[in-house]
Amino acid sequence: MQPVIIDGVRIFDGTSVPGIGSVECADGVITRVDTDPGSRPPSSAEVIDGTGRTLLPGLIDAHTHVFGAESNLQQALAFGVTTELDMFMGPPEDTRALCRLAGERHDLADLRSAxxxxxxxxxxxxxxMPTLPTVxxxxxxxxxxxxxxxEGAHFIKIMVDDGVNxxxxxxxxxxATVTALADAARRRxxxxxxxxxxVWSARRALDSGVDVLTHLPLEAALDDAFVRRAAEARRVVIPTLAMLEVSAPRSxxxxxxxxxxxxxxxxxLSDHARAAITxxxxxxxxxxxxxxxxxxxALSSVARLHRAGVPVLAxxxxxxxxxxxxxxxxGAGLHAELALLVEAGLTPAEALTAATAAPAARFGLSDRGVIAPGRRADLVLVAGDPxxxxxxTRSIEAVWRGGVRFDREAYRERVASRTAA
Incomplete structure (x- = not known):
């Protein structure tokens, strides 16, 4: 595979901007990150001009439901989401098959599932769901x-919900059951x-030692005592603001x-996806x-959690x-999530970390989420400075998954042709 160099580009490495420079990829991994203005790319490489653009690690959506649909993973990749963390899917044999397929194909977002x-x-x-196993x-x-x-689960999802919503x-x-589930997962x-x-279920999850809380209450902001305990216990929160925004009244x-x-x-977007959004x-x-x-x-809770040092993931x-x-x-939804995290008080750079380095670190994806030598060449090139x-982040010019460039134009044409049909 011919080396690829994105040259003269602003680099967001997952936590910060080390400067303007070049990133070289070969055989699916990042081989060089250079911010030396005097460096010269090797003549054998394909060089892409990154002037006026920003290179990001591939985005990670830390809470999705794929429902076994390859089309969801392809749409995610078209919007720069190179990895999805699925929080509930079945049956198990289908989940395993799709995770395996997503690991092999470069035209789909990679997948991990509960x-x-x-x-x-x-x-x-x-x-x-009468066939769903219960506890x-x-x-x-x-x-x-x-x-x-x-069955191949990458993490354990626990439903703490009484159905009122x-x-x-x-x-x-x-x-006691939530505690036992969290303890059993930790042992394994x-x-x-x-x-x-x-609020009651957030407290139950916190009291029970669950590692990650996803969603946030809409009836009240989390109070200072809860936030302080979450920070002390080193909990992680995935607020899913995009979903909460459309679930709240007057949305x-x-x-x-x-x-x-x-x-x-x-x-x-297909016609169906556009209609679903609106x-x-x-x-x-x-x-x-x-x-x-x-x-x-929910916005207030995110602001309080973030100020207290609780990791917030996109x-x-x-x-x-x-x-x-x-x-x-x-895919598209993650760009709304990033904007809402900024509305809640994160800086744009912190929001980008919440969709790159932070979820990779928290979910043990040590091969991605950061632009550094040796990491997977999951990359997103955007115009401007996110x-x-x-x-x-919505001005995507190129997406690479494992060093292979995704053909966004061909994808756009397929979407347009299906819409016309």
């Missing part, structure tokens, strides 16, 4: 985690991730809903908002697929 999640018997979502008490926790690990009143996992070297739906407009308005995004209501994490629900509560809860009109779609204007 596989089947842990929920209470008769709880959410088990009440509508009736602490004594069943270790067997549940062992079974998921044997979905118009139901259902059993939820008891505190797996991270535990808790879906939290409200007819907003950052996420407006994604389809701009040509940088819209040109790479009008869709399926797959929301809050289907029945209560009067106290406000999106500003994850969207994208769960759109053909035939399912969820307004948070794969470290000062986060919306510049």
């Amino acid at each position: 596989g089947l999640l842990a929920s209470a018997p008769g709880g959410h979502p088990a009440v509508t 009736a008490g602490p004594g069943q926790a270790d067997a549940f985690v062992a079974a998921r690990q044997a 979905h118009g139901r009143s259902l059993p939820a996992l008891e505190p 070297g797996l991270l535990s991730v808790a879906h939290v739906s409200a 007819a407009t907003g950052v996420t809903r407006s994604l389809a308005d701009g040509p940088r995004i819209a040109a790479f 009008e869709g209501r399926e797959g929301l994490c809050v289907e029945h908002p209560l009067p106290a629900h406000r999106f500003r509560h 994850g969207t809860d994208a769960n759109h697929r053909p035939g399912r009109a969820c307004p948070v779609v794969h 470290t000062t204007d986060i919306t510049a």
Whole structure:
């Protein structure tokens, strides 16, 4: 494979901008990062002019639901998302097959998955999925985690939810059971991730020692005591602001809903995905908002967590697929998430870290998330400077996955032809 050099480019290495320079890739990995203005690229390399552009590590969406759809992973890659962390998918054999396929093909985002999640018997979502294995008490926790690990799960997802946000009143996992699940995952070297739906469930997950909390309450901001304890316990939060924004009352407009308005995004979306962004209501994490629900509560929680030093990761809860009109779609949704993280108080550079180096470090993806020699050549080239204007991430000029450039123009033409048909 011919070496590729992106030259004269602003480099965001995953945490900071070391300067203007060149990045060389060969055989799927980054071989050289050079900010010496006097260096000369080797004559054998393909040289890409990066003047006026910024090179980012491939973006990582830390919370998605792929539903077994290859098309979701291809759409994600078109928008610069080179890795997705799937938080619930089944059946296990299909999940394993798609993870394996995503690891082999360079035209799909790479994939890690929790596989089947842990929920209470008769709880959410088990009440509508009779074949989903459940956990009736602490004594069943270790067997549940062992079974998921044997099926190939990369981490353990725990549902701490009573169904109220979905118009139901259902059993939820008891505190001792959540603790037992988190402990069982830790013994087996797996991270535990808790879906939290409200203040009470966030507290239960925190008290139970779960490693990562995903979603945030809409009925109230997390208080200072909770934030302080989360920081002391070194917890991690994936707020999924894009999903919370469209789930909150009066969400007819907003950052996420407006994604389809701009040509940088819209040109790479199918008609169905565009309609889902603007009008869709399926797959929301809050289907029945209560009067106290406000999106500003989630923004306030992110600001408090971030100020306290709690790592905040960029994850969207994208769960759109053909035939399912969820307004948070794969790939595009992460650009809304980045803008909302900045709205919540992160700097643009901190938001970029939340979608690159931070999730790679927290989920053990030591081969990616950073532009450095020896790392995977998962890269995104954008026009402008997203470290000062986060919306510049939408001006994608090139995407590489494992050193192979994704043909975005061919993808755009396929989307356009399907739309015309």
